[in-house]
Amino acid sequence: MPLAFADRLNNVETSAIRELFKLLGKPGIISFAGGFPDSAMFDVAGIRAASERVLAEEPGAALQYGATEGYQPLREQLATFMQGKGVAGLAPEQLIVTTGSQQALDLLGKTMIDPGDKVIVEGPTFLATIQCFRLYGAEVISAPVDGEGVQPDALERLIVEHHPKLVYLIPTFGNPSGATLSLERRKRVLELAARHQVLVVEDDPYGDLYFGEAPPASLLALSAQVPGSREWLAHCGSLSKVLSPGLRVGWLIAPPELLARAVMCKQFSDAHTSTFAQATAAQYLKSGAMPATLAHVRTVYAERAQAMGDALRAELGDAVEFVQPRGGLFLWVRLTGARGQERDAGALAKRAIDKGVAFVPGTPFFSQNPDAATLRLSFATADVAKIREGVARLGQALKG
Amino acid sequence: MPLAFADRLNNVETSAIRELFKLLGKPGIISFAGGFPDSAMFDVAGIRAASERVLAEEPGAALQYGATEGYQPLREQLATFMQGKGVAGLAPEQLIVTTGSQQALDLLGKTMIDPGDKVIVEGPTFLATIQCFRLYGAEVISAPVDGEGVQPDALERLIVEHHPKLVYLIPTFGNPSGATLSLERRKRVLELAARHQVLVVEDDPYGDLYFGEAPPASLLALSAQVPGSREWLAHCGSLSKVLSPGLRVGWLIAPPELLARAVMCKQFSDAHTSTFAQATAAQYLKSGAMPATLAHVRTVYAERAQAMGDALRAELGDAVEFVQPRGGLFLWVRLTGARGQERDAGALAKRAIDKGVAFVPGTPFFSQNPDAATLRLSFATADVAKIREGVARLGQALKG
Structure with missing residues (x-):
């Protein structure tokens, strides 16, 4: 007889994104998949000073x-x-x-x-x-x-x-x-x-x-x-x-x-x-220290968001539609299917991995009525050069 | 209409110990009520060195x-x-x-x-x-x-x-x-x-x-x-x-x-x-550093456990029974009621607060069939002198 778990576990399914994240270890991949800030933004000196004060005082x-x-x-x-x-x-x-x-x-x-x-x-x-x-x-x-x-x-x-x-x-x-x-x-x-x-x-x-x-x-x-x-x-x-x-x-x-x-x-x-x-x-x-930290983070992410929006318009054109973000970490994209191009973000995600770029398809973010044409791109963790290269790869993936 | 909470909250009752802990703020009280280690035992220098290495490396x-x-x-x-x-x-x-x-x-x-x-x-x-x-x-x-x-x-x-x-x-x-x-x-x-x-x-x-x-x-x-x-x-x-x-x-x-x-x-x-x-x-x-830290903590708590056991035998005699602890933080006591002395640990706890010493009555630790004659004493957070003084106060509380 195996262990009997609680019924509540039957309500949850976590495989969708996990499967994708397993592929992220591939060498050379540019990831727009993460939901996290850039470690390079951390104010390590400020946090070190704070923790030293804690242990002293x-x-x-x-x-x-x-x-x-x-x-x-x-x-x-x-x-x-x-x-x-x-x-x-x-x-x-x-x-x-x-x-x-x-x-x-x-x-x-x-x-x-x-x-x-x-x-x-x-x-x-x-x-x-x-x-x-x-x-x-x-x-x-x-x-x-x-x-x-x-x-x-x-x-x-x-x-x-x-x-x-x-x-x-x-x-x-x-x-x-x-x-x-x-x-x-x-x-x-x-x-x-x-x-x-x-x-x-x-x-x-x-x-x-x-x-x-x-x-x-x-x-x-x-x-x-x-x-x-x-x-x-x-x-x-x-x-x-x-x-x-x-x-x-x-x-x-x-x-x-x-x-x-x-x-x-x-x-x-x-x-x-x-x-x-x-x-x-x-x-x-x-x-x-927080106001200066925030000002720095805002400046860097603003530049990256702009670079990603510009690159998407240049590389993918009418294949995608999106609202240019005014803050946060994410750019939400809908595949338009214009001129017969790919409209299934899940299928595109697999091809994108092959081309060396990763993102999260939108489907798992919907509790009901998923829109399979959507996808989430994080602009937070790659620098501007990587963002341009990653979006170019996305463009190649879209072309097949 | 007020907020409607989940039914699971009805299964839990937390007031017993909380009420007691409110009384612990009384000035001069000696507390045997805590379930925590002595802050004075913390290896602050070792933890500081560890956290500094973390933020450096x-x-x-x-x-x-x-x-x-x-x-x-x-x-x-x-x-x-x-x-x-x-x-x-x-x-x-x-x-x-x-x-x-x-x-x-x-x-x-x-x-x-x-x-x-x-x-x-x-x-x-x-x-x-x-x-x-x-x-x-x-x-x-x-x-x-x-x-x-x-x-x-x-x-x-x-x-x-x-x-x-x-x-x-x-x-x-x-x-x-x-x-x-x-x-x-x-x-x-x-x-x-x-x-x-x-x-x-x-x-x-x-x-x-x-x-x-x-x-x-x-x-x-x-x-x-x-x-x-x-x-x-x-x-x-x-x-x-x-x-x-x-x-x-x-x-x-x-x-x-x-x-x-x-x-x-x-x-x-x-x-x-x-x-x-x-x-x-x-x-x-x-x-x-851990073996030396453990050796230090063991030595200090052993001394305190011994002091508490000795004081209980000396001050409370046949009014209590307990097994001398061989480790941990706690000494578990049963009031015997010998010679008509108090057998209700909850009643004793209230009188003890008046005499300037605190402990936790045993009843809340039982999910069923509580033994009202039991109580928990922590020997971890008071030094030997405080332990002796606290147990003496407990003896006074027992006498009325």
Whole structure:
């Protein structure tokens, strides 16, 4: 008799992207497949200085067990950081530190989702969110997205039809869509939350990575303008894309009764996030280095995004359509099939590997009704020369 | 309409110990209530040297996203560490790194437990294990324990009666019992696992903290001697009690099909454990400092355990009975009620706070049939003078 596993595992299927990632080890491949920042952007000197201060000034606390809610100096720094992004009056006690924002999603699932519950996400959305919620037995409904983010009318129809436990959105520089919800739509979404009394989860790992003008304020910041919306809003933040994923520092802001239950669930999930990593992040934020780090990252990614957009237009022409990203890490492409060219991104991905370039086909990012003509390109981890060469290879793959 | 939370939250009750911990802030209190090591034992210089090497030699990898299975250099060091404790031939691929061993428990729950499943634990056992498994809907059955650990005959009867999904044991210096499963019983437990085809989970955070002779080898090490047992055995390890809880580095060793599913669940729980913390732990283990650190910690805790046992006998006499611990952090006491003295540890805890000493009553550590006369004392965090003073206060509390 083999081991008998829990039924929840039957809801999840992870092979699609894993199979692809196995091919990435091929020598000489240029990868646009990753969902991570460029290691060369890390402020190693600043992080080293922060961790040295931690071990000089607060070793006992930083190496000991800590409060499940988070290391208090970090909660204070993060509250200040969020205030700087327009979230007026946020107290440290209104956020908890999570082990990356992935854990915030897991805690929301554990706290909110019963088997058979429905949740609404964007189509497409972050793959690990779909799987995370499915592990708690959720039926994941897909709401349509365009270049301005989720469509509020369609979203409202789905809310009325499905009575979801929550609505999960990446309103700013979405993964994988790259789309940013317009200011008008942000207010509409907040009104929907309040009117239909449905929890809206705003995942915001990319909002600081804008290339020109800053994006509209977060749903959290805007909730002050929409009566009754704040009590139906949770917000997930992360240092992974702007400072370092390896610290695994994210945070969750939510109404008090939800936050208290998330803390209880976190207590039995990992007790607390690494205090050493939390204290290091707190010292880093306190040092005042973050604005310069952000400015640097924005400049580099902006240049790469521009290079990728230019190369795509030059090399692939009318075979592709996309919205030029104004921030984030991703460029979302639709194969048009013009002049009989390839429209299946999965088939193209296999040919692309042969030509020495990798990307992720769009299908796995849809919880329902996948668009097989879509694909995600990351412009974050290759330099401009590699981006041009990689897109040229993509052009060759498209030609067969 | 308020937020509607998941039903699983109804299975968990966390107030018992929290209420007590609120009182610990009282000035001048001597606490035997903690479940943590003494911060003064941390090898801060060694950890600083390790983290400096990490940021000098491998900053890109240590600050980047990492494999869900764990940072490979740490998996290699941990495999070597376990080999040194008698687990012959353990490959790095046979273990995954977890965010503290608490996460290993959570992943076992997520992977194995359906609502209504039964699991067997020791009575008493680690409180957070009971709650963690209950959050997945488990019915937690309690198996009787004596000074030599769980009683195999009783355990077998419970296995036959309840067909549990898993049996969870802390065989060495148990929390809170302090008991150590004898060698003979270890072999019996492994035979039960193989015969009844039931997963046994060995949680071993304290095994390295022995005071004189080393305890019997772990179930994992012994499984090589009991045919068929290894495939029904999971083992949770941790650096929290021996090096630093703040790093949040634990590990899980389990049969391949279980380990693969735990990795999948971890992917959607926190993606991976802090690479910075993992790389620091790996460099620390590689430095060769661990044996000296362990020797130091053992010496200090042994002295404190002896002082606490001596003081209890001197100050409380026949009002208490206990087995003198041979390792770990805890001394488990039963109030005898001799000569009409207090037998209710909860009542005593309140009076003890008034006298300036704190401990945790035993009741919450039982998933069933609590013994209200029991209490847990930690000898780890107070020095010998404080231990003597604290036990004297306990004696005063007992007298009224």
